[in-house]
Amino acid sequence: MTFDAPTLDLLERVRTAGRKPFSACTATEARAFPTLMKSLFGEGLPVARVQDLALPTPQGHPLPARLYVPEACNGDLIVYFHGGGWVLGSVADHDPFTATLAARTHAAVLSVDYRLAPESPHPGPVDDAIAALLQGGQAGAGWLGQPLRRLIAMGDSAGATLATVRTRRLRELPGARPVDLQVLVYPVTDAGFDTASYRDFAQGHLLSADDMRWFWDHYCPDTAARRHPDASPLQASDLAGLPPARIFTAECDPLRDEGEAYGERLAAAGVDCETVRCPGLLHAFLSMIHYSPNAARAFERIVQSLAAPDDEHRP
Structure with missing residues (x-):
């Protein structure tokens, strides 16, 4: 592995900071720490319109969401689920990134x-994710003021898990607009903790194996329920018929191998799936695209993956 200088500096700063690990915190204590996205990303790119929405849910609670519509919107809607181990993070923390994503891809982002x-443990976040994708398919054209060209499910880390789980479940709902593309960045796909990448990067690479156990204990304390494919999508028995997938893993991330294994499962089921291992990168590298040259290059690959075949002909 070859880390760039900013990443090496970040690892050294984390090592010497002496901050209490998540595994020694309550959820409230962990939320008091600034997220990497909030700490490192910086300013987002401007977009034409930002609108806060409250989406209806079958459970009756309003689901907050923020819509970003760029100049010259191409008609795509990316429904984005932030990372944070199902315990941390927010739309506000990810605001600069999601605005930048909209501006760079010319797609609207929800x-x-x-x-x-x-x-709200499992399946609460899963239920919210399906409600958001359903609303995106039903109301997206009205939000954009133009026909909805593609519905894209996207997320990072635990948010990527929600994106792919709900993409799979959406195909089972009669009349629902299907997802056209899923983009999964360093996804959580299993609760096994037993891969080579878990062993190789258990400590000292931002996200630790103990952190992930802590996240799972909060999100799905029933260890038997973690085997359900709505929690661990790698455990799904049938992945055939899913929309194309683009999976991006980080070389030095405990989650690397399970993300790549999920890509292999999708491809074996006949899904158009491309899995890219991003070299010299850590978990949460989307927060580092203005900080690390390696992360900036990976983001360029992600932006390219979101382009439709006819985008090259757009003015």
Whole structure:
């Protein structure tokens, strides 16, 4: 592995900061720390319109979301689920990134403030994710003021898990507009903790194995329920018929191998799936695209993956 200088500096700063690990915190204590996205990303790019929405849900609670519509919107809607182990993070923390994503891709982005654990454990965040995708398919054209060209499910880390789980479940709902593309950035796909990347990067690479156990204990304390494909999508028995997938893993991330294994499962089921291992990168590298040259290059690959075949002909 070859880390760029800013990443090496970040690892050294984290090592010497002496901050209490998540595994020694309550959820409230952990939320008091600034997220990497809030600490590192910086300013977002401007977009034509930002609108806060309250989406209806079958459970009766309003689901907060924020819509970003760029100049010259191409008609795509990315429904985005932020990372944070189902416990941390928010639309507000990800605001600069999601605005930048909209501006760079010319797609509208709907960033979803799904409920967090432990206050709302599994399947609460999953239920919110399906409600957001359903609303995106039904109301997207009205939000954009033009026909909805593509519905895209996207997320990072635990948010990527929600994106792919609800993409799979959406195909089972009669009359629902299907997802056209899923983009999963360093996804959580299993609760096994037993891969080579878990062993190789258990400590000292931002996200630790103990952190992930802590996240799972808050999100899905029933260890038997973690085997359900709505929690661990790698455990799904049938992945055939899913929309194309683009998976991006980080070389030095405990979650790397399970993300890549999920890509292999999708491809074996006949899904158009491309899995890209991003070299010299850590978990949460989307927060580092203005900080690390390696992360900036990975983001360029992600932006390219979101382009439709006819985008090259757009003015």
